[in-house]
Amino acid sequence: MYIKESKQKYDAIVIGSGITGGWAAKEFCEKGFKTLLIERGRIVEHRKDYIGEGKPPWVQPLRSKVSLSDVEQQYRIQKNCYAFNDSTKHFFGNDQDLPYVTANDTDFWWIRANQLGGKSLLWHRFCYRWSDFDFNANRLDGFGNDWPIRYKDLQRWYQYVERHVGICGQKEGLVQLPDSEFLPPFDMTAPELEIKKKLEKMFPDRKLIHGRQAHLTKPSALHLKQGRGQCQARNECQKGCSFGAYFSTQSSTLPDAAKTGLLQIAPNSVVESLIFDPASNRVKGVRVIDNEDLSEREYFANVVFLCASTLGSTQILLNSKNKAFPNGLANRSGVLGHYLMDHNYNAWANADIPGFEDAFYSGRRPGGLYIPNFYFKPDPKRPFLRGYGMSAGTYREGWTSIQHQDGIGLAFKQRLQMPGKWRFWLGAQGEMLPRFENCVQLHTSKKDKWGIPLLEINCRFSDNEQRMMEDAAEQGYRMLEKIGLENVKSGLHNKPPGSGIHELGTARMGRDPKESVLNGYNQCHDIPNLFVTDGSSFCSSAVQNPSLTFMAMTVRAVNYAVKEVAARRI
């Protein structure tokens, strides 16, 4: 299945093997296309290469911490990710090898996962459908362009991917957060059930619901057939999961693609540029630099799908400029690289929960609860545009909290041995407006070790996002105080864009080729056999996590591309 050199012309090339690349490869293979999946990083085999899995802290030399020298030399940016530790660090990019530049007075955390499976191994697995309130948002307030698609265009594709992925959750019938096809949700704890009851009574416009996540709480026959098993509630997902209990390329899409016998994978292949044929106005193939020995090679296909991550795909397009496209391939519109977005996670609130001393739990739930966006309807009186969702959950304190309390000796050890008080937390996830000035471009002189110009990122949160986060901190405080929690606190972090690891935009869709790179099927307006289906295609960020939506868009785009090939339009 793994190849290096190949002379054959493939039916389809998929660049990138993360969430969207895995889906594109599976769909093309199952539709009979001979497919080459190109991955810039190393091979990661399901189970075999999850080298941190199941290791308790005491067998790790630094008990889960990464040495200061490794952090400073190799993971200066990656260390900022909550999931970065000694058992997961091999799934993060090495910052030394993957430099980028940020414009003066700006900062951007670019979290990387350059290996087979990409960030599908590291993601937090939240899956929320978008609604027409999201697809209409740009049109209504004029920020960004109008999405060329609506909920009805994605609905059947959401359903299609959800059945395969396996998403736990509960039907709620919310207009702003359409229900998915669900497996049973994880339990709520006793205090969570009580807080839900009080909060929904005191704030009738708000709901506290089960988080919706790509975890097999009760695998279906389809999931078992994929070789996947039930979630064990270890909450150590980013180390890799031999059960395949969370969705990843390795656990779910790659095995199905491989089963067809039509898949080949070119690992360690850093795409330098796309090969464009001006005579036919088609992309003919891909030029790659070997990740390890830096040699060059080329691959050819009828159709090319870019699934290399938001900034990765845009970097490739920008670096594929030629006489016909002097500002970047498929960039006659001039918007390639612009309208970069993320989510803003900077507001938080927490509090003590009185009582519930006799309530406990077993296992480590790999997710939490969610307060869907209650600002989904535009309101000119609100001091900011768009809205936010909130992650939430409870925990019962243990030694990591109690260790900071006063105490020495026997009584202290006894206190550390027992569970402490219950706590509740909220974290906002705010929509970021699409703005032209938030952009990326190729650096004019600096290059990486593969000779590819570095990406220069110029992105900052605006006053709108700041006002939104201030409101989230205030609302968080109000909610926790009003439902009777104690020691309520709320506040703001100051994390830069990129910290949400939901980078979106820079090769947006649209109806008008003059103001967008892609049409409503993720197909380049300018080049019919080139598609971009990862987060770069997004016109807005909504408040929901984007992965489920770009899965659905990818599957829809493949379905469209296959028909276009059959009709000989590609």
Added chain:
Amino acid sequence: MMLEQHDQSKRRFLQGLLASLGAGITTGLMSEKAIAAALTYHSHASKAPYQNQVLNKGQLKLLKVVCNTVIPTTDTPGAGDIDVHYFIDNQLQHCYDVQTHVRMRTTVNLIAQMSQTFHNRTFEHLQSPQQIALLTSLDTGLKPFSKTQQACFKQLKALICFGYYTSEIGASEELVYQAYPGGFEGDITYSGQRNYGSLAYY
């Protein structure tokens, strides 16, 4: 008893994994033996004498007593009994900057110095109640200790706790280690059982 629970948890994982995957798994991908081998926990205990790195031998000797004063021996070993002082020295060397090294050396020296000042004896030779009283004063910032000295000691205390509760004894004997919980149960009755030593992130 706790170690037994841990082993049972591991066994349940192996059984559960193979059962749940059933026919969907090919022998080329994995066998029970291969998974069992991959999950064997290797003890890294070495019989060679520990080579100090950040703290000197005298400071380590004192720190061992501090460890056992903060987390004493009960039905499970104390922090000093399981060499948390060596863990701290090694962790400081690899995970902390030079300023932290200086702060931790200064804190250990401060304990030695105050022991002489108050009792005219080394900390190691104080009676247990005197050791507890001295560290409690430092921990709570009582005079003559400053807020800065208190904060430095709190950091040392957190390192002691981290070393202890991420050790096998701390995580799986003093506390309950669920390697493979088998699922999440949100509402079970609490009736005095020990807390979990198994955490997702440390």
